[in-house]
Every structure is written in structure tokens, then in C-alpha cells.
Amino acid sequence: MIPRLNRALVLEHRVEAPDGAGGYSASWEILGSLWAEITPGRGRAKAGVTTAVSAVPYQITVRAAPVGARSRPVAGQRFRDGERFYRIDAVAERDASRRYLVCSAEEVTA
Incomplete structure (x- = not known):
């Protein structure tokens, strides 16, 4: 079955830079925009810090x-859809044709 790529998502990569106090500050670099199909799974509650x-x-x-192209998602990156963020946990080819990738991702909100 051909996926319906009907959502434009921004692919972002985490960049860390020294903060001058022994730590680092993190920001997100935009790698590009990809059309995607988003399929939700079942939600669950889990313990946060507080x-x-x-x-x-x-x-x-x-x-x-x-593999290696800036436009190929990898684990640790994220997709942005407006104010929503999806952390990419894993990436695999969808099937033997290798025309599509499936990214296992999670949206976490407090």
C-alpha cells in the first residue's frame, strides 16, 4: 500500500555548543522539510521528573x-510540525522496495 504523504514536517538535528561555564547549550538545526504520513499508536502515561x-x-x-544524506532521518533527530515535536527513536526501510522509511517516534507533552 502506498503511504499518503500529506503532512510537511521539518527535520531537525540537535547541536550542542559549550556555554562557557563547563556545560553546554543545545539548539536545533533545520535540515529540511519532508512530506510524511503520521500514524499514531496507543498513548500511555509514564512518570516524569516531577x-x-x-x-x-x-x-x-x-x-x-x-544513507548519510542530510535528508535521511536518524535516531536522535526530531520532526517538527508547528508547535509539535516528534523525537525519532529508530528508522527502518518500510519494505524490500526501499522507497520509504518508517520512523518510530514519540511525542511527549507534560
Whole structure:
């Protein structure tokens, strides 16, 4: 079945820089925009640092890109959809044709 790539998501990569006090500051660099199909899984509650948070897993399908290309998502990056963020946990080819990638991701909100 051909996925419906009907959502434009921004792919971002975490960049860390020294903060001058022995630590670091983190920011997100935009790598590009990808059309995607987002399929939600079942949500669950889990313990946060000070309160419970809800966690919802998602399967995000995008067109494939060569290994090493800036446009190919990898674990540790994130997708942004306006004010929503999806942390990418794993990436795999969708099937033997290798035309699409499936990203296991999670949106976490307090």
C-alpha cells in the first residue's frame, strides 16, 4: 500500500555548543522539510521528573534517502510540525522496495 504523504514536517538535528561555564547549550538545526504520513499508536502515561506525562508513539513514513544524506532521518533527530515535536527513536526501510522509511517516534507533552 502506498503511504499518503500529506503532512510537511521539518527535520531537525540537535547541536550542542559549550556555554562557557563547563556545560553546554543545545539548539536545533533545520535540515529540511519532508512530506510524511503520521500514524499514531496507543498513548500511555509514564512518570516524569516531577509529574506524570503522556507519551504517544507514532509511526512516521517518509520518502527514502541514501544513507548519510542530510535528508535521511536518524535516531536522535526530531520532526517538527508547528508547535509539535516528534523525537525519532529508530528508522527502518518500510519494505524490500526501499522507497520509504518508517520512523518510530514519540511525542511527549507534560
